Amino acid sequence: MNLKLLEDLNSSTYLIEHSKAVLAKALEIATNFDVDLEIVRAGALLHDVGRTKTQGVRHGIEGAQILREQGFPKDVVRIAEVHIGAGIPRNEACLLGLPCQDYLPVILEEKIVAHADNLIHGTREVSLEFVVEKWKKSMGKNHPSIDRLRKLHGELII
Numbered sequence: 077m078n079l080k081l082l083e084d085l086n087s088s089t090y091l092i093e094h095s096k097a098v099l100a101k102a103l104e105i106a107t108n109f110d111v112d113l114e115i116v117r118a119g120a121l122l123h124d125v126g127r128t129k130t131q132g133v134r135h136g137i138e139g140a141q142i143l144r145e146q147g148f149p150k151d152v153v154r155i156a157e158v159h160i161g162a163g164i165p166r167n168e169a170c171l172l173g174l175p176c177q178d179y180l181p182v183i184l185e186e187k188i189v190a191h192a193d194n195l196i197h198g199t200r201e202v203s204l205e206f207v208v209e210k211w212k213k214s215m216g217k218n219h220p221s222i223d224r225l226r227k228l229h230g231e232l233i234i
């Protein structure tokens with residue numbers, strides 16, 4: 077059903093392959109934790125469903141909207157909403173033009189999918205340092221998201 081939704085929304089082959097790679101990485105991380113694997117599975121495969129509408133930073137909330145309309149459980153909806161980077165706090169969200177609220181992963185299922193996505197570049201797994209360098213280039217050397225990324229990595233990668 078999860079994959080079918082991506083197909084029904086005319087997702088690109090790239091998006092489907094990226095989502096499958098994030099799914100595999102999320103399940104690998106999840107083996108170290110006591111989490112709801114059905115939520116991780118659905119959330120990982122559908123975290124980027126909003127990219128069928130927009131490629132911008134709004135794809136998280138667009139995806140959450142699609143999943144809400146499709147009747148997915150709130151934990152799956154939340155995964156799409158808070159998966160971007162290592163989460164976006166309220167002050168940064170306002171500056172990005174998103175509705176002013178926190179978009180931070182809180183429960184383990186949310187953290188696992190967000191970080192699996194961080195460690196998958198396209199369809200390829202990359203190191204933490206690769207991601208740090210990429211974010212420094214795109215957001216600036218001292219951007220607070222880099223500390224959030226390292227903290228998330230420390231929490232999840234054993």
Ligand SMILES: [Fe+2]
Nearest residue numbers: 123124159160
């Ligand atoms: Fe995304």
